Amino acid sequence: MAATETSSSNPSLFYRLFFDKELRSVTIQVITMALIFAFFFFIVNNAITNLEAIGKGYSFSFLWDASNYDINQTLIEYNSRSPHWRAAVVGLINTLLVAVAGIILSTIVGFLLGVLRLSSNWLINRVVYVYIEYVRNVPVLLHILLVHGIVVNTLPIPKNALMAFDGTLFLTNRGFYTPKPLFEPAMWAVLIAFVIGVGFTIWFKGYAKKIQDATGKIYPVLWISLGAILLFPTIVFFLAGLPVNFEYPELKGFNFKGGLVLRPEFVALWLALSLYTAAFIAEIVRAGIQAISHGQTEAAFALGIKPSRTMSLVIIPQALRVIIPPLSSQYLNITKNSSLAIAIGYMDIVATIGGISLNQTGREMECMTIVLAIYLAFSLMISAFMNWYNKRMKLVER
Amino acid sequence: MKLFKTLAVSAAVALASTSGAATAGTLQDVQARGELNCVVTTGVAGFAAPDDAGRWAGFDVDFCRATAAAVLGDADKVKFIPTTGKTRFTVLNSGEGDLLYRNTTITMSRDADLKLTFLGVNYYDGQGFMVPKALGVTSAKELDGASICIQTGTTTELNLADYFRANNMSYEPVAIETNEEGQVNYLAGRCDVYTTDASGLASTRGTFDSPNAHIILPEIISKEPLGPAVRQGDDQWADVTRWVLNVLIAAEEAGLTQGNVKGHAAKAGSNVDINRMVGTEGDFGSMIGLDKQWAVRAISAVGNYGEIFERNIGVNTGLGLARGLNAQWTNGGILYSPPVR
Numbered sequence: 059m060a061a062t063e064t065s066s067s068n069p070s071l072f073y074r075l076f077f078d079k080e081l082r083s084v085t086i087q088v089i090t091m092a093l094i095f096a097f098f099f100f101i102v103n104n105a106i107t108n109l110e111a112i113g114k115g116y117s118f119s120f121l122w123d124a125s126n127y128d129i130n131q132t133l134i135e136y137n138s139r140s141p142h143w144r145a146a147v148v149g150l151i152n153t154l155l156v157a158v159a160g161i162i163l164s165t166i167v168g169f170l171l172g173v174l175r176l177s178s179n180w181l182i183n184r185v186v187y188v189y190i191e192y193v194r195n196v197p198v199l200l201h202i203l204l205v206h207g208i209v210v211n212t213l214p215i216p217k218n219a220l221m222a223f224d225g226t227l228f229l230t231n232r233g234f235y236t237p238k239p240l241f242e243p244a245m246w247a248v249l250i251a252f253v254i255g256v257g258f259t260i261w262f263k264g265y266a267k268k269i270q271d272a273t274g275k276i277y278p279v280l281w282i283s284l285g286a287i288l289l290f291p292t293i294v295f296f297l298a299g300l301p302v303n304f305e306y307p308e309l310k311g312f313n314f315k316g317g318l319v320l321r322p323e324f325v326a327l328w329l330a331l332s333l334y335t336a337a338f339i340a341e342i343v344r345a346g347i348q349a350i351s352h353g354q355t356e357a358a359f360a361l362g363i364k365p366s367r368t369m370s371l372v373i374i375p376q377a378l379r380v381i382i383p384p385l386s387s388q389y390l391n392i393t394k395n396s397s398l399a400i401a402i403g404y405m406d407i408v409a410t411i412g413g414i415s416l417n418q419t420g421r422e423m424e425c426m427t428i429v430l431a432i433y434l435a436f437s438l439m440i441s442a443f444m445n446w447y448n449k450r451m452k453l454v455e456r
Numbered sequence: 457m458k459l460f461k462t463l464a465v466s467a468a469v470a471l472a473s474t475s476g477a478a479t480a481g482t483l484q485d486v487q488a489r490g491e492l493n494c495v496v497t498t499g500v501a502g503f504a505a506p507d508d509a510g511r512w513a514g515f516d517v518d519f520c521r522a523t524a525a526a527v528l529g530d531a532d533k534v535k536f537i538p539t540t541g542k543t544r545f546t547v548l549n550s551g552e553g554d555l556l557y558r559n560t561t562i563t564m565s566r567d568a569d570l571k572l573t574f575l576g577v578n579y580y581d582g583q584g585f586m587v588p589k590a591l592g593v594t595s596a597k598e599l600d601g602a603s604i605c606i607q608t609g610t611t612t613e614l615n616l617a618d619y620f621r622a623n624n625m626s627y628e629p630v631a632i633e634t635n636e637e638g639q640v641n642y643l644a645g646r647c648d649v650y651t652t653d654a655s656g657l658a659s660t661r662g663t664f665d666s667p668n669a670h671i672i673l674p675e676i677i678s679k680e681p682l683g684p685a686v687r688q689g690d691d692q693w694a695d696v697t698r699w700v701l702n703v704l705i706a707a708e709e710a711g712l713t714q715g716n717v718k719g720h721a722a723k724a725g726s727n728v729d730i731n732r733m734v735g736t737e738g739d740f741g742s743m744i745g746l747d748k749q750w751a752v753r754a755i756s757a758v759g760n761y762g763e764i765f766e767r768n769i770g771v772n773t774g775l776g777l778a779r780g781l782n783a784q785w786t787n788g789g790i791l792y793s794p795p796v797r
Contacts, residue, residue: 114571126614126618127613127614128627311601312602312603312648323630402637403608403633414608416542420569422546
């Protein structure tokens with residue numbers, strides 16, 4: 059009975075499936091989604107089944123066992139008795155350190171090279187051009203190995219350390235050693251002065267803008283800000299009676315002890331990543347500046363705006379709109395490329411939890427899940443920040 | 457619940473292994489493929505490394521070839537899969553490799569937790585330290601505060617951490633992914649010390665321009681029984697590969713060599729041990745799914761254990777390793793194969 063009913067009332071449905079555009083597209087989308095889900099279900103199910111077949115579970119309990127290995131660069135307390143999760147945090151901090159340091163240096167060098175690339179001086183712009191083309195077209199791993207090789211092979215061993223600035227800086231192939239500042243309690247006053255300086259600058263900037271809007275009078279905001287942020291804490295620092303001591307590095311046995319050390323692995327990774335990425339940023343900056351038509355400059359001059367203000371108020375804000383989106387992807391690249399650290403023995407997240415811990419516990423699925431989640435989180439955070447900044451710089455249409 | 461799960465899995469495994477052709481064992485897979493996938497290192501001179509002609513050669517490599525000769529009848533039908541310390545178990549467990557011969561230390565956690573089946577020991581090793589002679593160090597106890605280069609992804613890091621903690625000394629570890637990069641760092645003076653298994657140190661030192669400028673310290677800080685492994689759960693394949701290893705060791709003890717094995721195989725002699733190995737008495741090959749000539753093929757392809765040792769890593773090679781612990785038990789070593797009978 060039911061069958062005859064369907065066939066009698068549903069020809070229109072079949073008909074519509076073929077000829078109703080909306081229904082057809084919805085059906086296709088539903089089927090596609092179902093297939094995608096089925097595919098991922100198959101992949102995950104396959105992994106679970108196979109792990110179960112060889113009797114390996116999926117558990118993160120190993121993270122609380124002692125790691126049993128040492129790490130040379132630890133910014134937090136860590137030793138071979140610490141648990142695996144702490145080793146992961148040490149690696150995470152090392153990754154963050156090299157990524158942030160790399161982003162800062164590559165931005166500075168990149169902007170400089172980008173501007174020099176547009177220089178009207180033939181020699182300068184050709185030299186920069188050759189540099190950029192060379193650096194961009196060699197894989198970053200080779201740069202890392204090259205810089206590391208140079209640092210390790212050309213600098214002397216600790217016994218013959220190069221000394222600079224009267225025993226305060228030692229250059230060796232085990233690292234660059236400098237005195238470590240030890241702060242006395244009075245240093246708090248300097249810190250407070252710095253915070254006050256920053257607060258004042260923010261207020262003053264708003265005040266100066268208000269005055270300018272109302273009367274057209276322009277205050278030297280930059281100089282007053284610099285004075286508040288740098289000069290004021292410095293004066294407090296001297297008034298407090300130089301509340302800082304230094305711990306000097308000393309050669310004891312095989313190595314220098316004490317002081318601050320920049321290890322060659324960090325230096326090599328940092329410089330190589332920065333210089334490599336700077337070449338890309340230089341091209342992005344050049345493109346951004348060239349995207350602004352020369353008419354804009356001429357129009358600003360015609361209105362009697364000074365060249366320096368033309369640059370800061372007319373050209374740069376517009377160029378930034380072109381620069382920021384590709385710049386964020388370079389920042390993402392530098393973060394992800396830092397995972398090449400293991401090649402030279404820099405203990406980043408891939409080398410600790412994704413390397414030694416993985417190998418010693420045999421938990422490859424779990425360790426790789428952690429590393430994956432961390433890189434994903436980093437990348438999404440950088441993207442979110444750059445999107446926010448991009449929105450701020452966007453053309454406001456009225 | 458857990459018991460039920462275990463029962464279900466073992467039932468499934470039992471079912472799979474009895475259903476024969478439908479889900480063939482590794483032995484059948486290898487024979488059907490006509491090639492043995494052997495997991496080795498990315499290059500440790502003397503143990504496993506491509507030679508000048510690009511052909512894989514070395515101590516571990518010869519065991520792979522012996523296995524291929526026994527199983528496939530041709531010692532050249534081996535595909536070598538180079539792996540780092542990190543990837544070796546994954547490659548084996550995923551089924552990409554059939555057999556692992558990669559200076560791998562047998563440990564309880566690897567055996568039980570990583571689901572491997574170890575076949576026996578083919579080299580008794582221990583972790584040692586190498587330092588430049590110019591440093592003037594004569595004992596590992598003098599290494600307080602030193603920078604130490606480690607090849608990462610091994611049991612080395614564990615032993616090192618334990619040793620320095622036990623002796624209340626500090627050190628700076630420089631963990632490096634490959635042996636090559638480790639050597640570069642050590643030679644450049646980035647580290648005072650290079651540490652890995654003593655055999656690996658000898659191998660590394662053998663490749664230096666001036667090997668005599670470096671010494672290996674007397675302290676051996678760990679037990680490193682290196683042995684081959686297969687995936688857990690295929691007992692037939694484990695038997696085949698285990699007895700290829702055993703027969704090569706037993707052959708040396710019995711005096712069966714690459715040169716005389718064919719002669720012994722032609723006619724039963726008076727030594728019953730030899731007769732059993734070469735198939736003139738009993739049919740031991742069929743017990744592991746092979747024919748009577750399995751051991752003859754293995755031995756005539758690469759020689760017995762002693763011949764493999766001397767050709768690749770012995771005193772007359774660049775590595776210059778003495779037999780030491782790896783001598784037969786009858787010669788003051790601890791190499792002791794269960795009898796073929």
